[in-house]
Amino acid sequence: MAASADRIRQVVDDYIRLVGSGTADEIVALYAEDATVEDPVGTDVRTGHASIREFYATLEGLQQETRLVEARIAGGEASFLFEIITRAGDKTYTLSPIDAMTFDDDGRITTMRAYWSNDDMVVS
């Protein structure tokens, strides 16, 4: 049976929290073994835990906060707008991508695609 909307919402909440303050291993644990990540949309697709871990490992050292803005769940899939606020020196970089995710029956993420471009980065 497909993952319930409540389960999917929980995974989305966990994902947002862990992108802000978790380790790459904790984030990767949300993904199915053969999952794919395309971030941003239009770039090379990463497949499997090792490649996905490498992607999130680049974020581990950064001082980041995240916040879910809006999430929509339909047909066992999710799309959500969220903010990633990164502080480096005296600058604050705010990016708010829209991510789309599919899930397996246990609620593990099977595909993630992130819609954003450099034009969407706000520096303050």
Next chain:
Amino acid sequence: MAASADRIRQVVDDYIRLVGSGTADEIVALYAEDATVEDPVGTDVRTGHASIREFYATLEGLQQETRLVEARIAGGEASFLFEIITRAGDKTYTLSPIDAMTFDDDGRITTMRAYWSNDDMVVS
């Protein structure tokens, strides 16, 4: 050559405007001949102008306003959060789906998938 981000942004703006105050024919003209529409995600996919026109024709009689909230464009695709406000009698129904679209080289919509569920409808 793929449609530019500027062209895609224009089509998204046109789409939002026409869903609010256009005719089904005007909306369908934004779509490629063999385009698909899945609205909401998880329901039957409509294929081609005739089937897509039928879908938007159901909205034609309604008193609606629309507003783009956030749009992200990446890799020749778009995802955007928008509001559809429908007034009927003394009630106001607000739905804010997240839509994902792909485009052909001329900027015509080739696929549209709308993430929302009845739980997201706000009645006031």
